[in-house]
Amino acid sequence: MxxxxxxxRELWTLIHGMVFGAVFLLGFAGGLxxxxxxxxxxxxxxxxxxxxxxxxxxxxxxxVAAWGTVLTGTWIVYPWYREDIPESPRSLLLANPDLExxxxxxxxxxxxxxxxxxxxxxxxxxIVIYYGTxxxxxxxxxxTTMLLFVLAFLFAAVAGLFGALITKAAPLV
Amino acid sequence: MASNMETGATADEQLDHVDKPExxxxxxxxxxxxxxxxxxxxxxxxxxxTSIKDFLTLYDPVGALSGKTIGAVLVWIVAWAVLHMMYRxxxxxxxxxxxxxxxxxxxxxxxxxxxxxxxxAPAE
Numbered sequence: 429m430x431x432x433x434x435x436x437r438e439l440w441t442l443i444h445g446m447v448f449g450a451v452f453l454l455g456f457a458g459g460l461x462x463x464x465x466x467x468x469x470x471x472x473x474x475x476x477x478x479x480x481x482x483x484x485x486x487x488x489x490x491x492v493a494a495w496g497t498v499l500t501g502t503w504i505v506y507p508w509y510r511e512d513i514p515e516s517p518r519s520l521l522l523a524n525p526d527l528e529x530x531x532x533x534x535x536x537x538x539x540x541x542x543x544x545x546x547x548x549x550x551x552x553x554x555i556v557i558y559y560g561t562x563x564x565x566x567x568x569x570x571x572t573t574m575l576l577f578v579l580a581f582l583f584a585a586v587a588g589l590f591g592a593l594i595t596k597a598a599p600l601v
Numbered sequence: 602m603a604s605n606m607e608t609g610a611t612a613d614e615q616l617d618h619v620d621k622p623e624x625x626x627x628x629x630x631x632x633x634x635x636x637x638x639x640x641x642x643x644x645x646x647x648x649x650x651t652s653i654k655d656f657l658t659l660y661d662p663v664g665a666l667s668g669k670t671i672g673a674v675l676v677w678i679v680a681w682a683v684l685h686m687m688y689r690x691x692x693x694x695x696x697x698x699x700x701x702x703x704x705x706x707x708x709x710x711x712x713x714x715x716x717x718x719x720x721x722a723p724a725e
Contacts, residue, residue: 473615502670507662533715540644540713543670544706547636547677551629558625562618569626572699576633579706 437600440504445595448496449588452545455490456581462486463556463574466564480561487553487577494546494584501591506539508600517598530597534590542587548580624688627695632684634705636677641712643669649721 434442462483465471471479510518521531555573556563563570647654647665657668711717 476616498670502663502666503660506666510662510664532719536715536719537713539666540640540669541710543640543673544637544709544713547633547674548706551633554629555626559621561616562621564616565618566623569623569695572626572630572695575699576630583710 435601437505437508440500441595441600444497444500444505445588445591448493448500449584449591452490452493452497452549452584453581453588455486455493456577459483459486459490459552460574460577460581463570463577466570467567468564471564476561476564480556480563483556484553484560487549487556490580491546491549491553494549494580497584497587498542498546501542501587502539505600509535517594517600520598521594527597530594534594538587538590538594541583545580545584545587548576548583552577552580622688622690622692623695624691624693625685627691627693627698628684628688629681630695630702631698632677632681634702634709635680636673637706637709638712639676639709640669640673641709643672643712645712645718645721648718649723651723 462479466476466479466483468476509516513519514523518531518535521527521535552573555569555576559566559569563573643657647657647669654665657665657672659671660667
């Protein structure tokens with residue numbers, strides 16, 4: 429079997445979408461469950477400490493992953509996408525009337541809305557670290573944190589979905 | 602180790618809590634809304650005005666997205682710092698801040714929504 433060879437661009441696209449992006453999206457379910465179950469009736473004191481310790485690591489890792497996704501996406505991958513050459517994905521999409529909406533709507537929304545995700549993920553990480561185990565006493569704040577966490581996920585999911593579909597329509601090679 | 606079931610104490614009672622004010626949480630939530638709104642405003646302004654788009658083009662290969670995102674992140678950080686200084690010792694509830702932040706985030710999303718901001722593009 430021939431070894432898999434990746435160009436620099438494919439490698440960075442992979443790091444952007446399948447490392448940082450996937451870590452964030454896949455970590456969401458665990459983080460949400462951690463926040464949801466952080467209730468005194470469901471856990472012992474030791475359980476709360478253990479849960480919060482893991483939650484802190486998880487939400488910080490997700491915030492880092494969210495920042496990694498948008499920073500690599502905007503500053504490394506996006507310049508290749510929009511290069512002013514006929515072979516760039518942007519040029520290929522705009523040259524085809526059947527595909528141009530993938531740029532005008534899909535990419536235009538993705539490149540902006542994705543930035544809301546790390547901002548919200550950072551706020552979630554801040555709240556979890558700030559309160560620590562005391563978050564169990566602040567049910568309203570815990571629910572607020574969950575809501576912000578879900579929003580961070582939704583914005584990342586929109587960006588991720590469009591990213592995957594645009595890459596399918598016009599791959600970056 | 603005794604569980605809370607065995608001792609009759611709840612997990613809440615067994616944990617050593619440090620009573621922290623909710624002000625810093627309120628500040629962080631509000632600042633996220635301010636950051637989101639600023640991204641929406643910058644995105645729409647860049648579409649509406651060529652001179653603003655040029656001004657926001659801090660790095661040519663990334664185009665105006667460079668200035669929009671750096672600008673929004675700076676506004677978010679500054680807003681967070683200012684709000685944190687204002688609210689850090691205050692026990693204020695974050696309920697109203699959440700409502701305000703959700704409205705600001707909604708407006709921010711609207712500003713980044715292509716069908717909305719492209720309506721402000723100068724006629725060709």
